[in-house]
Amino acid sequence: MSTDRLAGETPPGQEAAPGTAEARTPDDAAGPGGAAAPESPAAQEGAAAPGEGATGREESAETAGAEAEAAGAEAGAAASGAEAGAVESGEEAGTPSTGAESATPASGADAADPGGANGSPASGPETGTPSSGAETAAPPSGAAAANPGAAKANPASGSAKATADALAAAVRAVESGERSAASFFSDAPRPARPAGPAAQPAKGAPQGGPQAGPTGPGPEVTRQATAQETGGPARRGGPEGGATGPADAAPAATGPAPAPRPAVRSLPGVEGVRQVLAAGGAPETLAEQTAEVLGERAAEALGEDPWLLLGVPGVRPEQADGFARALLGPACGPGDERRAQALIGWLLEQAALAGHSALEAAALRAALAQRSVPDPDDALQAAIADGAVLVFQDAIDEPGGRARPATGDDEEEQPVRVLLGLDRFAMAEESVADGLARLLNTFEAVPEPTRDTAPAEDCEAAADGATADEAKADETTPAGDAQVTDGDTPGESPATTAPAADTPTDHDTAPRPAPPSATAWEAVAAAAPSPSAAELIRAAAHSGLVAHTGAEAARAEPAALIAAARSLGLRAFGATHTENGRRRLAAHLTDSAADATATGSPDPATAAVTVSGLLSGREGPGRDADGALALDLLVVLDAPQLDLETAALLVESLTDGTRLVLSGDPGVLWSAGPGRLFADLLAARFCPQVASRTPDFGPIGELVSGIGIGELSQVEAPGKEVVIVPVRDAGEAVHRTVQLVADSVPRAFGVPSDHTQVITVGHGGAAGTRALNAALKERLNPGPGRFGGFDPGDRVAYTPAPGRTVPGTVTGADAAGLHLDCDGSALVVPREQVGTGAVRHGWALTAHQAAGTRWPAAVVVLPGDATGGLTRAWVYTAFSRGERHLSVVQGADQALARAVAEVPVKERTTRLRSLLQQSVQSSEEPTAAD
Numbered sequence: 001m002s003t004d005r006l007a008g009e010t011p012p013g014q015e016a017a018p019g020t021a022e023a024r025t026p027d028d029a030a031g032p033g034g035a036a037a038p039e040s041p042a043a044q045e046g047a048a049a050p051g052e053g054a055t056g057r058e059e060s061a062e063t064a065g066a067e068a069e070a071a072g073a074e075a076g077a078a079a080s081g082a083e084a085g086a087v088e089s090g091e092e093a094g095t096p097s098t099g100a101e102s103a104t105p106a107s108g109a110d111a112a113d114p115g116g117a118n119g120s121p122a123s124g125p126e127t128g129t130p131s132s133g134a135e136t137a138a139p140p141s142g143a144a145a146a147n148p149g150a151a152k153a154n155p156a157s158g159s160a161k162a163t164a165d166a167l168a169a170a171v172r173a174v175e176s177g178e179r180s181a182a183s184f185f186s187d188a189p190r191p192a193r194p195a196g197p198a199a200q201p202a203k204g205a206p207q208g209g210p211q212a213g214p215t216g217p218g219p220e221v222t223r224q225a226t227a228q229e230t231g232g233p234a235r236r237g238g239p240e241g242g243a244t245g246p247a248d249a250a251p252a253a254t255g256p257a258p259a260p261r262p263a264v265r266s267l268p269g270v271e272g273v274r275q276v277l278a279a280g281g282a283p284e285t286l287a288e289q290t291a292e293v294l295g296e297r298a299a300e301a302l303g304e305d306p307w308l309l310l311g312v313p314g315v316r317p318e319q320a321d322g323f324a325r326a327l328l329g330p331a332c333g334p335g336d337e338r339r340a341q342a343l344i345g346w347l348l349e350q351a352a353l354a355g356h357s358a359l360e361a362a363a364l365r366a367a368l369a370q371r372s373v374p375d376p377d378d379a380l381q382a383a384i385a386d387g388a389v390l391v392f393q394d395a396i397d398e399p400g401g402r403a404r405p406a407t408g409d410d411e412e413e414q415p416v417r418v419l420l421g422l423d424r425f426a427m428a429e430e431s432v433a434d435g436l437a438r439l440l441n442t443f444e445a446v447p448e449p450t451r452d453t454a455p456a457e458d459c460e461a462a463a464d465g466a467t468a469d470e471a472k473a474d475e476t477t478p479a480g481d482a483q484v485t486d487g488d489t490p491g492e493s494p495a496t497t498a499p500a501a502d503t504p505t506d507h508d509t510a511p512r513p514a515p516p517s518a519t520a521w522e523a524v525a526a527a528a529p530s531p532s533a534a535e536l537i538r539a540a541a542h543s544g545l546v547a548h549t550g551a552e553a554a555r556a557e558p559a560a561l562i563a564a565a566r567s568l569g570l571r572a573f574g575a576t577h578t579e580n581g582r583r584r585l586a587a588h589l590t591d592s593a594a595d596a597t598a599t600g601s602p603d604p605a606t607a608a609v610t611v612s613g614l615l616s617g618r619e620g621p622g623r624d625a626d627g628a629l630a631l632d633l634l635v636v637l638d639a640p641q642l643d644l645e646t647a648a649l650l651v652e653s654l655t656d657g658t659r660l661v662l663s664g665d666p667g668v669l670w671s672a673g674p675g676r677l678f679a680d681l682l683a684a685r686f687c688p689q690v691a692s693r694t695p696d697f698g699p700i701g702e703l704v705s706g707i708g709i710g711e712l713s714q715v716e717a718p719g720k721e722v723v724i725v726p727v728r729d730a731g732e733a734v735h736r737t738v739q740l741v742a743d744s745v746p747r748a749f750g751v752p753s754d755h756t757q758v759i760t761v762g763h764g765g766a767a768g769t770r771a772l773n774a775a776l777k778e779r780l781n782p783g784p785g786r787f788g789g790f791d792p793g794d795r796v797a798y799t800p801a802p803g804r805t806v807p808g809t810v811t812g813a814d815a816a817g818l819h820l821d822c823d824g825s826a827l828v829v830p831r832e833q834v835g836t837g838a839v840r841h842g843w844a845l846t847a848h849q850a851a852g853t854r855w856p857a858a859v860v861v862l863p864g865d866a867t868g869g870l871t872r873a874w875v876y877t878a879f880s881r882g883e884r885h886l887s888v889v890q891g892a893d894q895a896l897a898r899a900v901a902e903v904p905v906k907e908r909t910t911r912l913r914s915l916l917q918q919s920v921q922s923s924e925e926p927t928a929a930d
Helices: 057-063 069-074 141-146 155-175 181-185 219-230 269-279 284-294 298-304 306-311 317-331 337-353 361-370 376-386 423-442 456-464 468-473 518-526 531-541 552-567 579-595 611-616 644-652 677-684 698-708 730-749 769-780 831-835 864-869 872-879 894-902 912-929
Strands: 101-103 390-395 416-421 545-549 572-576 608-610 633-636 659-664 689-691 722-726 756-760 795-801 804-814 817-822 825-830 839-841 844-846 855-862 882-890
Touching: 269 284, 269 298, 269 317, 284 298, 284 306, 298 306, 306 317, 306 337, 317 337, 337 361, 337 376, 361 376, 361 416, 390 423, 416 423, 423 545, 423 644, 423 659, 423 912, 518 531, 518 552, 531 545, 531 552, 531 659, 531 689, 545 552, 545 677, 552 572, 552 579, 552 633, 552 659, 572 579, 572 611, 579 608, 608 611, 611 644, 659 677, 677 912, 698 722, 698 872, 698 882, 730 756, 730 769, 730 855, 730 882, 756 769, 769 839, 769 844, 795 817, 804 825, 817 831, 825 831, 855 864, 855 872, 864 894, 872 882, 872 894
Parallel strands: 101 390, 545 659, 545 689, 572 608, 572 633, 633 659, 722 882, 756 844, 756 855, 855 882
Antiparallel strands: 390 416, 795 804, 795 839, 804 817, 817 825
16 A cells, blocks of 8 residues: 555555445545535445444554545645645645644634734634534524424524624624625625535435434525524525535525425434434444434434534545435535535544644645535635634754754744644643653652762652651651562652551552662662663653663563562552563563562562553552552553553553653554654653663564664574565465465474464455455364354454454354453453454454564565555564564565665654653743743
8 A cells, every 4th residue: 555645545456345444444536526426325335334444543544544645745835835725824834744833722713823924714713513503503484394393492502602603704704804894784695606506305305204314404594594593694605505615605695595305303312313324325234333423412413414424433425425415415515514524524533543643734625625625725714713623833843853943033933834633632642742741840859869878768858848847757767778568668759758647558548658769779770680771770760751762672671670669669560552562571570570679569460561451440550549540650661552542541640750661662663543652752852761772682683673774684594583485466475374374384383373473564455464364264263154253263353442452262152242362361342342343353463453462473474565555664563573483475576675775654743742842942941041
């Protein structure tokens, strides 16, 4: 798959199967325009079975590029100068960048004027739903006759909202010079801009008897009545389908309104959604998902705005267009504002699947134009005014990759790029930045002792600014003997230094133990198993936030830090991305504890947890009375796999003064979700960084180390640790893969088939995971697939949440669901999740699914039709999954070496790096002033 395709595209030869994550994202074809009508969802199998779209973000991130990346490349030249559109202000860079914003608006209204430069949108705040501003407006009298119940729904709130919308639109029109203030006191409306035919009854609607469909009148009638009843101007736009048009159009001319469609009251709940879906020709199987996404008024909302269906995972724009056309008839057109707003949200969601937390304005405009939105600038302006999209300004990076510092010189404007993003990703990114800054700034440094016998509490009192009386009240202990038991030593947090009266009996109420002295930290650092481990221990002793980089062998260093901290009485834990990673960390902790004087726990392996288990409370120390995690030091391994939302939740769960160490291999793939937290943290140089000097040994380690620096070289493998198997086509690749897993690897290395993992580029294609899993099942565990396509003994990959993949084996099924054995733990997947595609066969995985896990043997398949998806990070991740053996089924020819040398990563647009740099600049400004 090509790296320059838009999010959701699937390259030739790797077409997505219906209902998969690939089918959830659109191809490169332009959206419908004019009278060209795509097939309705009834004819689209992808919409009929969107379940596999719920299997995780990593699928779309691998099998498709970012929807707006290619559009951004096309619009790069145009975006290099001042933007003429009314979406953003200031100058915008045409080349992609990975920096972040320099000014974050607090609300959608603030976002309307991000830079205060040439072409800002109207500044009045406007409230309303992103999809349609007419959905809560009071219907006209004719509509009330057609549906009395609809006319009585919330008349006061609807009228107030309509009035606010009308006033905001009037303010924008006057400030932009489009209309004069006096024109709003005239009864004669401006002529409407031709945008589409008037609303007519939908074709193909059932005749005679109750009609399934949305309740109430056509949206166009509702929109016109809003302007007339409130006495204010209608919102900018055309009359098309009742939504605001994307261009500078005027309210529709007054006159007799078209007859609204006859409507009936829709049923409540899921049945009502099913009714509307049936009326629009969409599969009724989408009813439950749609109701979950849109809420309890889903049927009513969907009837008023059919493009809300785009918010359901697995639905594509052409399918939503067909659904809207079936409901609205000729009134439906590509210029309908509801369509534009839904597309904006959908494009940003698809960009998030590809890893972007925001998109450049030029890229989003180009993507909208590609999908036949007549005026992308106006559509973006409306989305910004509604608060559906936030605007950010990002400083342009200097050639060296560093953001230009703010000069404060008014004469020289700093070049910026304008980014647009969804609020939840913006909030997550800002929450991470604020949380990391809080941990760094609230950490109380361990003072250097002036004499060897200085009491530890004296040092603590000096660091905290405690009084002499408080220091005397503390129980003194020689600094060299600052060993305490884990969680049982009386003492308060470093912020108070007051000792506890009683020894706690529950970790939820246990106070923070007294901090060790600098001498104690130096003692455990001197006893570390390696120089890199000692350096990491010293860095963690003197900073609340530390970044640690290293490959697989370097995982022993965080383990040494955890063991050392626990020997000092601190509540220290290590969290990994997967259960497999947790077991490997536990093994390192057991080895490290053998050299430590005390661990504070009878079983040091209990300090190893997974991130999901830690946050849910299933694993780890639990939470204190304030809801924060009851620990003093947290080491997060596999940090590159942390997505923004998980990282925000994790950082917010840490109390002030907690030490956080983020450790990982910078060469592996980034998270399946949006963001690139670890890479941005390293690039911002926000905290102390420790680079491990411990190499990975053996032929596989040597090969992977070379890939990490862009070199693909042959390595000596006397024990056949690395084997290259050349193939001519995808069919031969599948055949040789099955042969390796079933025969060659077990015979040569004694590794059974269920301990050998196949890794390929994507799910689709002739040698993707689907084709490989079908062939491997037929050979290794043939069966009819009695339980939702699965049989006992099948290897599967369960995705409980986006970005997380849990390998397992099917043991059976019953009314409760599918029973799995996941690394020795029993797990039941509910029937509904099995039906939506949360479980796949798992003999073959993608590299994103395999990240964070290692197997005794790995077989990496590189078909010739998937070379566009290869990057150095992908190859590095895939090749490093095998512990003892690596077989490479090579059909990519020279594309493999070219990807390793020339394509480091698929770039992502994020704001975290710039947010962190701004935090550093803000903290340095008072010092500079002094």
